[in-house]
Amino acid sequence: xxxxxxxxxxxxxxxxxxxxxxxxxxxxxxxxxxxxxxxxxxxxxxxxxxxxxxxxxxxxxxxxxxxxxxxxxxxxxxxxxxxxxxxxxxxxxxxxxxxxxxxxxxxxxxxxxxxxxxxxxxxxxxxxxxxxxxxxxxxxxxxxxxxxxxxxxxxxxxxxxxxxxxxxxxxxxxxxxxxxxxxxxxxxxxxxxxxxxxxxxxxxxxxxxxxxxxxxxxxxxxxxxxxxxxxxxxxxxxxxxxxxxxxxxxxxxxxxxxxxxxxxxxxxxxxxxxxxxxxxxxxxxxxxxxxxxxxxxxxxxxxxxxxxxxxxxxxxxxxxxxxxxxxxxxxxxxxxxxxxxxxxxxxxxxxxxxxxxxxxxxxxxxxxxxxxxxxxxxxxxxxxxxxxxxxxxxxxxxxxxxxxxxxxxxxxxxxxxxx
Numbered sequence: 001x002x003x004x005x006x007x008x009x010x011x012x013x014x015x016x017x018x019x020x021x022x023x024x025x026x027x028x029x030x031x032x033x034x035x036x037x038x039x040x041x042x043x044x045x046x047x048x049x050x051x052x053x054x055x056x057x058x059x060x061x062x063x064x065x066x067x068x069x070x071x072x073x074x075x076x077x078x079x080x081x082x083x084x085x086x087x088x089x090x091x092x093x094x095x096x097x098x099x100x101x102x103x104x105x106x107x108x109x110x111x112x113x114x115x116x117x118x119x120x121x122x123x124x125x126x127x128x129x130x131x132x133x134x135x136x137x138x139x140x141x142x143x144x145x146x147x148x149x150x151x152x153x154x155x156x157x158x159x160x161x162x163x164x165x166x167x168x169x170x171x172x173x174x175x176x177x178x179x180x181x182x183x184x185x186x187x188x189x190x191x192x193x194x195x196x197x198x199x200x201x202x203x204x205x206x207x208x209x210x211x212x213x214x215x216x217x218x219x220x221x222x223x224x225x226x227x228x229x230x231x232x233x234x235x236x237x238x239x240x241x242x243x244x245x246x247x248x249x250x251x252x253x254x255x256x257x258x259x260x261x262x263x264x265x266x267x268x269x270x271x272x273x274x275x276x277x278x279x280x281x282x283x284x285x286x287x288x289x290x291x292x293x294x295x296x297x298x299x300x301x302x303x304x305x306x307x308x309x310x311x312x313x314x315x316x317x318x319x320x321x322x323x324x325x326x327x328x329x330x331x332x333x334x335x336x337x338x339x340x341x342x343x344x345x346x347x348x349x350x351x352x353x354x355x356x357x358x359x360x361x362x363x364x365x366x367x368x369x370x371x372x373x374x375x376x377x378x379x380x381x382x383x384x385x386x387x388x389x390x391x392x393x394x395x396x397x398x399x400x401x402x403x404x405x406x407x408x409x410x411x412x413x414x415x416x417x418x419x
Contacts, residue, residue, distance in 0.1 A: 048079070062080025098301065124161055255303070255306045298377065311357040366410060
């Protein structure tokens with residue numbers, strides 16, 4: 001996708017012309033009103049203080065925060081720097097490589113095709129991709145006289161379904177762990193050249209599963225299968241489908257797998273710790289014009305305000321910017337827990353594309369039951385709370401991932417509610 005250039009002035013001016021109820025684009029500071037959103041400005045300042053201290057301590061370079069509740073924007077701020085080396089201030093319209101925040105968008109896209117009757121959620125993916133028909137499962141057994149274990153393969157006892165690819169219960173891996181099989185996925189999916197998403201998915205079909213389908217929750221590259229299913233059902237690439245059916249209708253002009261070169265200077269600089277100090281990480285800096293594998297696991301670029309348009313559509317029962325992208329009951333299905341005790345964190349579960357808060361007492365942190373959320377590997381976070389009619393974002397660009405700032409965002413945003 002090629003995105004047209006919009007100046008910072010135009011971007012802010014457009015935000016002044018549109019009402020909050022129809023579109024959440026970049027807006028002037030004059031439109032931000034914590035009290036109208038039922039949040040205490042004094043309490044919300046604790047969030048700012050926390051971020052400013054983290055920046056001062058050299059723990060994060062900078063961030064963009066955006067909080068919306070009950071029709072009003074309570075906070076929209078930039079903090080710190082987009083590049084610690086140059087000390088360039090973080091702009092409000094910074095473009096972030098959102099990594100796994102791609103997954104909810106692609107899940108919403110495949111659910112649009114579900115609503116059109118293209119498939120059933122319990123359809124085996126082998127119905128559409130025969131390479132997944134006879135899968136094997138890695139079983140590690142003890143080696144006599146040794147502390148080591150060896151991998152034996154056993155047949156999968158049931159087929160992988162489309163729904164399991166959305167809920168991470170298919171038995172697939174993402175290659176993020178240290179185990180032998182995780183490393184197999186890592187090398188196969190991300191360290192071998194793939195020209196298309198079909199190449200990557202077909203390579204994954206040759207790997208053993210980490211567990212029998214539907215037995216465990218295991219974070220996986222299952223959403224890549226969803227991206228290929230989009231191609232299968234529509235004859236369009238996932239990039240084309242997302243542009244035509246989600247990004248363009250919602251006005252997400254700064255979101256896509258590829259960006260116009262004129263937007264390069266707005267892509268946040270990735271940082272990491274080197275010799276005990278946070279510094280730019282040019283070796284892994286995402287590029288905005290090189291993507292050809294339009295997958296479901298990661299690879300989208302976006303801004304806080306663009307992703308807010310997508311989140312507001314979900315909060316508004318599938319309607320955004322005058323377009324009904326999804327039905328109310330579909331979103332209810334997507335945000336209902338499907339994994340039960342398969343999820344290891346107390347008080348949390350997983351639906352179709354989203355983590356879900358299922359039990360306040362068990363989780364022992366602030367939120368509402370039914371709050372749903374996800375994040376990206378370079379530390380971009382969001383949550384949507386239907387009960388509080390609230391959406392919040394914290395967008396950063398550091399490696400590696402930590403859930404610490406996700407938890408702090410929820411803690412400091414929720415404590416500011418006073419109505």
